Each structure stands twice: as structure tokens, then as C-alpha cells.
Amino acid sequence: MFVPAALIFALLSVVPKFNVRYLMPASIAMPLLWAAGLSGAWARRSSISRLAAVLASLLLVLGSGYAIGSMYWDARLTRADFRSAVRSITADMKADETVLLCSGHLYPVWQYYAPTVPYVALPATRVLSVSQRLNLDVSRDLNVALAGKRGAWLLLWQDAVADPMGAVPFLLEQKGEQSERDFWQVKVRHYSFPAPPSWPEHPAPQAPLSIDFAGIIRFEGLSRLDSSRLALFWRAPRHPDAEYRAQLLIRDASAHEVARLHFAPAGNAYPTNLWRPDELTFVPLSVVLPPAQPGGLYSLFLGLYRADNGQPLEVLDLAGNPQGQMSLIAKIELPGTTAAVDVAAARDFYHLEPRSDTWGSLDLLGAEACPALQLPPGARLSLPLLLHSTAPVVEGRLEARAVWRSETGSTIVAPLPTILLPASVAADQSLIIWLDAYLPAAATPGPMSLELKASAPAAPLSGGWTQLCSVSVAAVHRDYAAPRVRWPSQARVGDAFSLLGIESPSNSLTAGQSVALDVAWQAVRTPAANYVEFVHLIGPDGRVWAQSNAEPLGGRKPTAGWLPGEVVVDHVTLQVPQDAPAGTYRLEVGMLDPETTPPARLPATDGSARIPGDAVSLGELPLLR
Incomplete structure (x- = not known):
């Protein structure tokens, strides 16, 4: 037995990398075992034993032949070249x-x-x-x-x-x-290399940032690799407890969501639950605009979420307070994608209905359908439109208007914001533009027609108004009487809101239970947009222990639909955490602009003085333990 063992050792000793699972088939012992079994069966001189030996030998030869042939001629088993x-x-x-x-x-x-x-x-x-x-x-x-x-x-x-x-x-x-x-x-x-290369001992992003995602992962910054490629850098202070994925939101200059990319923060081969603590990780990312988007400046917003349940991570400020779930990381120039556009593919991508409206050298080839549900006055519409130029268009624009009938039956026409095209559109270009408008605050219940007309001062375009779609305006209740409130206020928020005060039936707070609040507002003028109301419960330690961020009345009365002098009372419920400490809590109220990221607070004033933090502080409630 020494000789076979010595031969096996000698053969394998010159192979620097050999897995033990290959030992038996690669060793001399394997054919020796086969030979011992076959010769033993043949030596019995029994016809059955010898037939079994012949069949086993035939099976061995055929199997070996098939395996050897597959090794050379089966592409699935081809070894690395x-x-x-x-x-x-x-x-x-x-x-x-x-x-x-x-x-x-x-x-x-x-x-x-x-x-x-x-x-x-x-x-x-x-x-x-x-x-x-x-x-x-x-x-x-x-x-x-x-x-x-x-x-x-x-x-x-x-x-x-x-x-x-x-x-x-x-x-x-x-x-x-x-x-x-x-x-x-x-x-x-x-x-x-044009010159002998060298790298920093500790590579770092070209544009360093520090964005804390729930204390789990920190975004360290980005590098621009070329016109459409970025590298995003990350670091985890501790070993992440789960797999997280990232999403990159691309917005144009008017804050429209153009595209949303989902990816693994360090690539699919290196999920976050394998990261080492404090290791700098990165992922190269192609940032390419979808079809029919003009070149220009785009904003990039970044977020993280759990891969197993989609739960987003909160962005934290230096004090650990949540600042939303997406953070602006860069504004970059991206090349346009308006040439040689597949119109059918663009319609599918943006979910547009086919159109065939023509204004001279400008064609409307697609538009998103208007919502089928009833909309209250002030509801925001943001409808993508697909245009195609058959000849150059300079300083082109689309005029928009809303048309409806009053309660007396007369026709009312209200202009909507004009849509400006890029300063110069070459021939045979396809581009996406957006109709952004709020339903007029004075609109009466019933159908409303949205209409478009193209124009270009340098070279007038033919064609008149064409109906884009029709929406149904819902009836809303309006109140102009100021309610009695427990904590009155005379603060102004923005240029359109007067905070009348807060009412609450509760005299104290209880940990683990909710507190009901009525926040009363009055419109000084019709607001220019739909804003979000925030209500914070500030603890004795200065922390935000409970909060509400939502449109008043759950969006049923969007602020762009408020008429001058109208009073709106929003019903808010705050849930007090079980671990909230004892002490005196106060309320903070204000308005946010949701079109900014993170949402910016509208300026708040009391008389002529600016209120710190643009949050009106009203009322105090004790929490006893």
C-alpha cells in the first residue's frame, strides 16, 4: 500500500491549489478500486458474476467515454480559456x-x-x-x-x-x-497610462458629503466619471444588520420626476450585510435620461431602503432629527435624448395616450390622460406631453387654459401657466414637456375642459385651441367664520396664511396614547401652491417626540383652492411614544413646501418679527409619570 500512497502524494504535492473534494477521483486509488471489484467478480467463474463484470466494465467505459467527449465538445463544460x-x-x-x-x-x-x-x-x-x-x-x-x-x-x-x-x-x-x-x-x-499612475493611500470622492441614513449607513459623496457615469461612496460605522438598496431620483429644473434608479449601494456582488465596519464602499452608476428628455441641469436625490420589506431609512441631521427619506446630493448637466426617439416606446414609458394634434411645425403625439376621479379646486395636475418638431422651433410655447360653466350657465375661461419649450428646438426632435397647473380655486362643481394652443413669436405656428382632456371638479364646503381656540395666534405663515390658533380637548398628555388637535387657518389670499402643514410635539429635552406632516384635511382641501378669507380647520392626531419623558411639552406649527427637498418651511412672522425656525410655538401640555 506504500507505493500507491507515495505516488498520490508525489502527484498532488506539485499542485499548489487542490480541493480535497477532488482527492478520490483524481487519485490512483479510484481505478484500483474499480479494478479490484471487476477482477473479483470475474474470478468467481459464475456466469452471472462474469456477466455483471462485463456489464459494469461496459458501463464504466461508456460513461468514461461520454465524460471525456463532453469535456472536449460540450460547450456547457468548456473550461476557462x-x-x-x-x-x-x-x-x-x-x-x-x-x-x-x-x-x-x-x-x-x-x-x-x-x-x-x-x-x-x-x-x-x-x-x-x-x-x-x-x-x-x-x-x-x-x-x-x-x-x-x-x-x-x-x-x-x-x-x-x-x-x-x-x-x-x-x-x-x-x-x-x-x-x-x-x-x-x-x-x-x-x-x-499617459504617465506612471499613482493613487491616494485612502481614495475619496471628488465631491465629499456626509448624509446619515438612520445611523446605519452614511453617504460619503460622489465622483463624476464621465458625462453619464457617477461613482457613489458609502461607509457603515457598524456592521449593517440587513441588506439595503438605494434609489436615485432624477428631477428636472421644474422638479418633475424624470427617472428613478434602484441599485445595490456597492453592487449586487457586495450586499450591505457583508460590509466591514467603517469600510469605504462604492458603486459606479450610469445616469442616462429616459427618451425625449432635453439636455440640461438635473437634480439627483438619494435614498436607502430595506431590501426585504421596502422600508425607507430616514435622513438624520447632526442632532439626530429626521429630515425626510430623500436627500439632494448633486445638480449635474446631463446630455439630452431628444433625437431619433422611438415614439411608441416613449408613449409606453410615460404612459401616454396617442395624440395627433398639429400646430404647424409642432405636433402633439402623446399626452397623459386626466384623472378620472373628481378633483377639488386647487388640486394639482402634472401631465406629461410628447411633442415632435418637423422644423426648427424658436422660443416655442404652449398656452393653456381651463374652461367651465358657472352656476348661472355662463362660460368661464381661466388661464393656466404657459409651458415654455427650450429656447431652440431643432427639426425632427421629440421632447417631453409638462402641463403643471392647479385647478382654479373659484371653479364650480362639474366638468372642466383643459385646452392647449402652441405659439412661437419668431415664426408663428398655425392652429388654434385644442382640448387636451376634461376633469370633474368636486363640490367643497367653505367656511369664513373664525372658530374659538384654546391657544390663539396672530402669526402669518408665508404670504397667504394666517394661523388662527389651536384647539384641544386634552389638558395633559399620557405616554402611549394620542392627543387630538384642531389647527385653524385663514387664507389671506389664494395660496400659489399646495403646501403641507407640520405639527410638532416638542418635549422638555427639545426633541420632536411626535409629529404630523400632511396636507390639511388629508388633501381634501388643497391650499391652492382656498379663497381669500376662507377658514380651514385641520384635525390632527399625534401619538405620544410610550417612552416619552415626563415634563412640559409644547406645540409647533407651520407650513412646508413639498416641492423642495428637503421640504422648506414657509417664513413665519409675528407682527414684523421673523419667528425662529419658522415654526409657530403655541400651547403647553404636561406629561406626568
Whole structure:
């Protein structure tokens, strides 16, 4: 038995990477066991035993033949083409270039096919292991490996395990021109550097930021890679307890949501629950506008949410107070996508109904349908429209109006905001524009027609008004009598609101229970937009222990529909947390502009004095333990 064991040891000792699961089929013992079984069956001289031996031998030969044939001719079992990849590198490699292996555990392959050519293994490991993952700290190894070099050859195999974020190619592409060669299951990338490259010992984003998502993950900033690619950087102060995903919201200059991207913060190969504490992670991201969007300045908003249930993480300020679930991270110029637009695909993307309206050289090819539900006065409409130019259009615009009948039957026409096209639209361009309007506050219940007409001062467009769609206006109750309130106020919020005060039937607070409040407002004039009311319960420690952020009356009376002098009483319920401390609590009230991110507070004044924080402080309620 010594000889077979010695031969097995001798054969396997020259293989630097050998998994124990291959021991039996790769050793001499396997065919010896087969031979012992077959010879034993044949030696019995029984016809049945010998027939079994023949059948077993035939099965063994056929199975081995099928396996050997599959190894050479079945594409599903084709092995990685290391030989061609290595020969490709060595044939074109220059004296001032270096070979990088990622993952580094494939170095035996390189030593076999190119034993005289030096290499750098990244990471320098004999066995592939998820515990030796690369990150941006690999810049130190690259600084050493590429000192004085003008080029690098990167051989990639199983790199998704060793370098799940792609840190090595990410750093290399920042310094040189990249070309790629694909081989079966193997990739080769060549980088040509205009000068010997070097990287900071601790790479950092070009535009550093610090955005805290619920104390779990912190956004560290971003780098602009090219006109449509960014790199987003993150850090987790502690090991994240779950897998989180990110969403990037793209808004145009008028705050329309143009696109929303969902992605893993460090790529799909490196989920957040594998991150190391305080490790700088990143993800390259392509930011491309959807079809028919004009080039220009776009705002990027970032958020995080749990992958298992979609629960968003709150953005926290320095004091730990929630600031919403999305945060502005950048405003960037993006190239337009208005040329050679597939009209049918654009309609599908924006959920538009086909249209065929023409104003000379400007065609309306699609529009979103008006809501089918009844809408109260002041309700906001934001309808995307797909336009196409058959000839150049300079300073084009779409005029809009609302038409309805009064209670006496007369026709009322109210202008809506004019839609401005880009200053100059070339011929054969398709672009998305938006009709943004609030239903007139004075609208009476019943049908209302929305109409459009195109014009261009430099070259007048033919065609008149065309009906876009019809909406149904709901009846609303209006009250102009000021109610009695427990805590009156004379504060002004913005230029359109007067806070009359707060009423509450409760004389104290109870931990774990709710408190009901009535917040009374009066319109000084019709507000220009729909605002959100905030009500905060501030504890003795200065923290916000309960809050409400919502449109008055749950959106049934949007503020853009309030008439001058109208009084609106909003019913608010705040839930007091079970762990709220004893002490005196006060109420804060104000208005937010939801079109800004984070929502900006409207300025609040008391007489001629600006109220600190633009939050009107009213009333006190004790909480006893």
C-alpha cells in the first residue's frame, strides 16, 4: 500500500491549489478500486458474476467515454480559456507594463503558461476566500505594482468573489485608456497610462458629503466619471444588520420626476450585510435620461431602503432629527435624448395616450390622460406631453387654459401657466414637456375642459385651441367664520396664511396614547401652491417626540383652492411614544413646501418679527409619570 500512497502524494504535492473534494477521483486509488471489484467478480467463474463484470466494465467505459467527449465538445463544460488569454497578454506586453491577476489565486495558471513573466496577485492568496475581499485600499498595492509603469494587463477570473465592487478596474480606468479582450470565462483588460499612475493611500470622492441614513449607513459623496457615469461612496460605522438598496431620483429644473434608479449601494456582488465596519464602499452608476428628455441641469436625490420589506431609512441631521427619506446630493448637466426617439416606446414609458394634434411645425403625439376621479379646486395636475418638431422651433410655447360653466350657465375661461419649450428646438426632435397647473380655486362643481394652443413669436405656428382632456371638479364646503381656540395666534405663515390658533380637548398628555388637535387657518389670499402643514410635539429635552406632516384635511382641501378669507380647520392626531419623558411639552406649527427637498418651511412672522425656525410655538401640555 506504500507505493500507491507515495505516488498520490508525489502527484498532488506539485499542485499548489487542490480541493480535497477532488482527492478520490483524481487519485490512483479510484481505478484500483474499480479494478479490484471487476477482477473479483470475474474470478468467481459464475456466469452471472462474469456477466455483471462485463456489464459494469461496459458501463464504466461508456460513461468514461461520454465524460471525456463532453469535456472536449460540450460547450456547457468548456473550461476557462486561460491559454489563449495568457498568450494574448504575453504577445503584446511591453517592457514598461505589469501583469495583474484578479483573483490572485489563479497564479498557478499564469506560472504554468508564462513561467518567466512576473505578475502581481490581487489579493495575494493561494485559495479563493470571501474573507480576503479587495476594496479601495488596494490602491496601495497598485502604487507599488505600477510604480514607473506606462501600462497594465489585468487578467480577470472569479473576480466577483475577490473584488466584488470592482475596485481594481475602477481605480485603473481613472488613470488610463482601457481596451478589453474576451475569452471563454476569462477577461483581459489593457490599460495604457499617459504617465506612471499613482493613487491616494485612502481614495475619496471628488465631491465629499456626509448624509446619515438612520445611523446605519452614511453617504460619503460622489465622483463624476464621465458625462453619464457617477461613482457613489458609502461607509457603515457598524456592521449593517440587513441588506439595503438605494434609489436615485432624477428631477428636472421644474422638479418633475424624470427617472428613478434602484441599485445595490456597492453592487449586487457586495450586499450591505457583508460590509466591514467603517469600510469605504462604492458603486459606479450610469445616469442616462429616459427618451425625449432635453439636455440640461438635473437634480439627483438619494435614498436607502430595506431590501426585504421596502422600508425607507430616514435622513438624520447632526442632532439626530429626521429630515425626510430623500436627500439632494448633486445638480449635474446631463446630455439630452431628444433625437431619433422611438415614439411608441416613449408613449409606453410615460404612459401616454396617442395624440395627433398639429400646430404647424409642432405636433402633439402623446399626452397623459386626466384623472378620472373628481378633483377639488386647487388640486394639482402634472401631465406629461410628447411633442415632435418637423422644423426648427424658436422660443416655442404652449398656452393653456381651463374652461367651465358657472352656476348661472355662463362660460368661464381661466388661464393656466404657459409651458415654455427650450429656447431652440431643432427639426425632427421629440421632447417631453409638462402641463403643471392647479385647478382654479373659484371653479364650480362639474366638468372642466383643459385646452392647449402652441405659439412661437419668431415664426408663428398655425392652429388654434385644442382640448387636451376634461376633469370633474368636486363640490367643497367653505367656511369664513373664525372658530374659538384654546391657544390663539396672530402669526402669518408665508404670504397667504394666517394661523388662527389651536384647539384641544386634552389638558395633559399620557405616554402611549394620542392627543387630538384642531389647527385653524385663514387664507389671506389664494395660496400659489399646495403646501403641507407640520405639527410638532416638542418635549422638555427639545426633541420632536411626535409629529404630523400632511396636507390639511388629508388633501381634501388643497391650499391652492382656498379663497381669500376662507377658514380651514385641520384635525390632527399625534401619538405620544410610550417612552416619552415626563415634563412640559409644547406645540409647533407651520407650513412646508413639498416641492423642495428637503421640504422648506414657509417664513413665519409675528407682527414684523421673523419667528425662529419658522415654526409657530403655541400651547403647553404636561406629561406626568
